[in-house]
Amino acid sequence: MTFHVLTIFPGFFRGPFEHGVVARAAQSGRIRLCVHNLRDWTTDKHRTVDDRPFGGGEGMVLKPEPIFRAVEAIWPERQPGQRVILLTPQGRLFNHAVARRLAQERELLLICGRYEGVDERVAEHLADEELSIGDYVLSGGELAACVVIDAVARLIPGVLGNEDSATQESFAAPGDELGILDYPQYTRPADFRGWKVPEVLLSGHHEEIRRWRRQAALAKTARLRPELLEKPVPR
Ligand code: 6GU
Numbered sequence: 001m002t003f004h005v006l007t008i009f010p011g012f013f014r015g016p017f018e019h020g021v022v023a024r025a026a027q028s029g030r031i032r033l034c035v036h037n038l039r040d041w042t043t044d045k046h047r048t049v050d051d052r053p054f055g056g057g058e059g060m061v062l063k064p065e066p067i068f069r070a071v072e073a074i075w076p077e078r079q080p081g082q083r084v085i086l087l088t089p090q091g092r093l094f095n096h097a098v099a100r101r102l103a104q105e106r107e108l109l110l111i112c113g114r115y116e117g118v119d120e121r122v123a124e125h126l127a128d129e130e131l132s133i134g135d136y137v138l139s140g141g142e143l144a145a146c147v148v149i150d151a152v153a154r155l156i157p158g159v160l161g162n163e164d165s166a167t168q169e170s171f172a173a174p175g176d177e178l179g180i181l182d183y184p185q186y187t188r189p190a191d192f193r194g195w196k197v198p199e200v201l202l203s204g205h206h207e208e209i210r211r212w213r214r215q216a217a218l219a220k221t222a223r224l225r226p227e228l229l230e231k232p233v234p235r
Contacts, residue, residue, distance in 0.1 A: 001156055002032040003149050004109040006070050008049055009142055010035045016146040025159040033149070034074075038062075041069040050114070059116030067111060067122050074109060081106035084127045087141030087148070088113040091130035094148060096179070098131070102148070103155040110148060112141030179228060180221040183213035 005013060013035050017023060025031040039047040043065075050060035075082055083105050092098075102108060111118070111127065123130050133144040153159055186197040200212045221228050 001030070001103070001105070001153070002034065002107040003153075004034045004036060004074055004107065005112065005142075005145050005149075006036050006038055006067065006074075006109065007112040007140075007142055007145070008038045008114055009112075009140070010037045012142045013146070016150070021159060022150055022153050025153050025156070028158070030156055030158050031153050036070060036074065038066050038070060041066040041073065053116070057116075061116060062114055062118040062122075064119040064121045064126075067118070068126055071109060071111075071126055075107075079106075082109070083107070083129070084109045084111065085148070086111045086113065086118065086123055086127035086130045087132070087144040088118060088123075088130055089132050089137045090123075091132035093135075094131045094133045094144075094151075096151070099148070099151040099155060102152045108148075108152070110141070110145040112145050114140045180217050181225060181228070183217040184220065 007013070013033075017026065017033050017035075022031070022033075026033050038049050042048055048063070049066055050062050053059070053061045071084060078084075083102070085102075085108060087110055111122065131144070131148065133147050138144060186201060190197045190202060198212065198216075200208050203209070218229075
């Protein structure tokens, strides 16, 4: 799968793309990461990407021309399986179900919003969808693009070493009626400063361990995320 990112801060992605699962997926050729500098598609000598909002108000708005030109240069003839996603705080909420849907596409192009906004014609006439990663405001879509790429990349077959670990964890239990949180995990030492690991996990009784984990996951979900137990998650 190919991920394109359109941004005014291409250097921002060095850290996130050079570490961990995403970096390894790129090295193994299972994903391709292409970062594009929005300023490369400006035509004036100052390489202007933003302008003042019509109607007045604070801040600057990303201009439509460089964004349209960039997308039309990256995909001169858009094919099925090539999706344009605009990242802004006004978008639909990104979650694991959306990640699973996006993991089915061939290519994604993530447009990082900046400043006080993006000219609305990008959302209306260029992007296939507008996504937000949560109900808070970030200074740009770059962090959101990293979040989306990480969450989607690890669902692509072969990206995680253990094919099981993507299906066992929080929000993704297969065959579960409800998405619930992952069960609590422990490692050595069995006694750390007097805080002991639950006895059952040391017992070797696989069926009892399975039951304990299920119960502990439900209890933790009820305590921290009760709303997850009330409505089924789309899958
Ligand atoms: Cl996608 N962009 C910005 N600027 N802020 C956000 C966001 C995106 N998602 C949540 N907050």
